[in-house]
Amino acid sequence: MKFTIILSFTLLVSFSALAQKETPAKSCCSPMLASLTTQQEALPETSIYQFDHQWKNQFNQPFQLVDLKGNPVVMTMIFTHCEYACPMMVNDLKKVEKEFTKKHKDVKFVLLSFDHLRDTPERLLEYAKAQNLGDNWILLHGDAEQVKEISLVLDISYEQMESGAFAHANKKLVLDQNGTIVFSMDGLQTKPKPVVEAVNKVL
């Protein structure tokens, strides 16, 4: 009898411990504010570089958006299995790129992928080669959660279809050297001029 009481008591204690594990204790979970680097601390409140998401670039190197700090950025979201809209979007951005002379090599062109499953860094590198994208183009792969969060600050809506393809808004954005969005434009086959002017303003 004594044994059973002790047993019950022991189990009670261990169950209580288990039950307590259910309650949240960690004080993280502002995904973006958890571990600010010194680089991030100096950012304005409107900077999208405040996210501490870990991306991979097309060379399979770790990449954080804050690594873009100091450069004017032209940004959009694509997926490489996209047959129609995304090649047009990339083409639009290539036209923008042509407007900049060699002395403005610090303008970066960033393509974030919606497709966290299929757009591996290897696949992104193949795509960059096939599209003949130069050194100033950065193609980024991230997980579903960070893709969702970045899409929300960029205001690019998307939905994955059953086929695996993505329905998505086509938006070009320009970010200043601190990662604040200074310009955005919807649509495809747009003239490069408004984007070029927006970049020139921050150069």
Place this chain on the structure above:
Amino acid sequence: MSLKWTIWFLGCLFIGMQLPAQENMKMIPAGSYKPFIKGTTERIAVEAFMLDKYAVTNADFLAFVKANPSWAPDKVKALFADSGYLSHWPENYLDNKSLESSNEPVVNVSWFAANAYCKWKNKRLPTMHEWEYAALALPKGATDSAALTQINNDWYSRKTPKQAEVGSIYENKYGIWDMYGLVWEWVYDFNSVVSNDDSRNSEDVIEGLFCGSASLNASDASDYVSFIRYSYRGSLKAKYTTRKMGFRCAKSIQ
């Protein structure tokens, strides 16, 4: 004999221990539904999942802010919430007895704040399909959808701006309270585009909504309220806060 009683006792204890985790969540069984936006033919399958019984209250959210000071009204970054964030809270929110016990749903929260809260609880925001599917369940005891329509109509035509408490409007057959009639609620993918084409512009999303509306039977008021809800979602941005928008959390079943 004593062993039998011990097993019985431990059994009760074990069940009792399970309760706190599930007490405030209910299981929504797997099924499918016809979303308002997709026309009348395509049904969307929804897997079984857990959903909070009630919308998150001011008291709940205060606990979150205390544990995560970066989400305090005076600390939150402009990227993650607009200036209306928690603007209904008093200045002394950290030491406010009525807020600590407030059973009113928290409002004036951005998607980012709602998402962070659910993560903190080891949960997540429900997807739009999950939310809509769970919300279609009839009130307990009701036999047809007229009861839901009535709740929505009453809500939309209510003039008093006073915020009702959670658990005061109605309980549906899954044991979930106030899916309609209390506050609008954030969903994880509120900004999904809603067309089947892989190359749409955001303008077309709005068009898609209105095309959806063209196929409606105008006499069906429940479709009308769905139309309002989908349109409203489409107009939101993740940092927006409004005094009629709250949220509840969901959890996948492993």
